[in-house]
Amino acid sequence: MSSQENLPALKRRDLFRMIGAVAGGSAMYQAMTGLGFAADSQYAGPIRLDGSPKGAKVIVLGAGWAGLVSALELRNAGYKVELLEYNNRVGGRAWTIRGGDTIAEMGGETQKCGFDAGLYLNPGPWRIPYHHRAYLDYAKRFGVQLEPFIMINYNAYVHSKDYFGGKPQRFREVQADFQGHVAELLAKTARQDKLDQSVTKEDQEMLLDALKSWGALNKDYAYVAGHDSAERRGYAVNKGGGLMPEPVGGQPISLSDLLKSDVWRALTFGQTHQWQSTIFQPVGGMDATPKAIGKTLADITTLNAKVTAIHQDDRGVTVTYVDARTGKDRREVKGDWCICTLPLPILAQMEVQAGPELLAAASAVAYSPAVKTGLQFKRRFWEEDDHIYGGISFTDQPIRQIAYPNFGYNKPGKGVLLGTFSGGPEGFALASLSAADRVKAAVEQGSKLHPQYKAEFETGVSWSWHRSPFTMGCAAAWTDELRARHYRDLAEINGRLVLAGDHVSELVAWQEGAILSALDAVSRLHRRVIAA
């Protein structure tokens, strides 16, 4: 125990605040990390904007997470705020499509969602890791109920169209078998004393012990069909009672097949920090939290406002907008500052008065593709027949994933699952299809994992993020090269304009990134206003 950890909690907080005020957020974060806090999130608790804004007015563009947080915190700090939003709703990509909703993609295709009541698709973000503390804090402050999002389901499938006769394998089998084979190989090497160079004799014995346990090896350090492996991969004939048949362990998949089929790649998924348990989803849909925040900002929010120009000079900012539904009713709104959270493809095409470095940055960063398709089925066959409750199956077909609903388990009746989550070149290929054809492709490919698909399918809805009128893409496709060249220019206050959003964060496409970016932008802007 260091002496610092014995400081009373209040005193510690004051210390952080003091460091933050004097040296800025990054110094505060370093100090906090040094004291054993904030180890994996840069969220330092609710923002405090002390000092009077002296009547300053801020125009906030975009009512997604970054815009909502900016407007909320600035208004709480005493600013006059006006919030403009293109859509007829707040939330941006944090959005939920339900039965009865009519959605329109660019190019003119509209879909009327036919899901039953209570069933939905989150076409954008759909999960919140436990370490996204800013999100969790806002959800708590606004009374939004969360439930677990199942990331890894050991009974879900891993599917390769060209291996195992196209038959999907259970995640638990792939996981246990890959681990078992690797443990066996390493144990063999260790027992042949081939690890002498890197492992001491004493450690070698402990390593063998560990490998036996970790890899579910038998007494001879082999990974084979039988009790040991079956306790991990599951039994071919399960355990029963009374005079039921004795349990039988199944035959492990060979290491060669695991490697060639690529199915092992699914294993590292849930081990990645952003996807490690515990993960949450809001009960009833991802739009719950932005809606709750947006409700408190209704009096300063203008929906259906399509921004067409941002002008600024020494005295202030002028934002021009039209009615997004008609393209008419041109209006101007004036303020002292502007926080712009508009997606870069849209900002880059707009008439914007800002430094050339900011405009170059906005032009350079395009957005990645993503397609999500939700499918409603007459019954929850994945639970009833396949015993998969929540979680995700993986396939090497273009749909890439099938994600099962993480609520309403074991109930009779209908269910909606995510039948496609695709990006990269395959995402472009799916995105090039009509929504109706994307739904068809999802049913066709999904039926390779679940033959019940075709008989049980009822209705589907698909969203291609590149055809999304309010984003023109899924999320900023930063590369290391682009970041080195443009990131700071995008983040710095440019005259009276400052950008915020997940694209101005290291957590691209995560709601947490948008929130942290907004809190940082608001803090910097406030310091400037106070100093003036």
Place this chain on the structure above:
Amino acid sequence: MKTIIAAGLVLLSASAGLADEAPVAEGTLHANLAGPSHVAKQDGEGIYNSVCAACHMPNAKGGTGAGHYPALAANDKLAASAYPVTLVMNGSKGMPSFKGMMSDAQIAAVVTYVRTHFGNGYADPVTLEEVKQVRETQ
């Protein structure tokens, strides 16, 4: 071949985050998430219908929302092939860069296709040499 390999490396980092909320580190790229890193089709029409149509639409008429995707149909900006080749290679203002996802031959094929279809009558084919030059001026 060298260009193709180099392009592949570029794409590994560029595509790392494409299939999910967040970019994954280059070293932890999941094939089961991101899928292949290159456009599969090799012919101009096939590439158009599996990449370009996502935004410019199958009829090349583009689309409008908070911003817009320009129509490629009857577009006189296609007269000089250097312009579309540079855009496909580097991207700009919402248009992604495809230099990592497409080979020089694929870029030549798709630009040639667009310049000779959808009411565009620019018969001179885009040469591999021309595309290569644009790539090398990066």
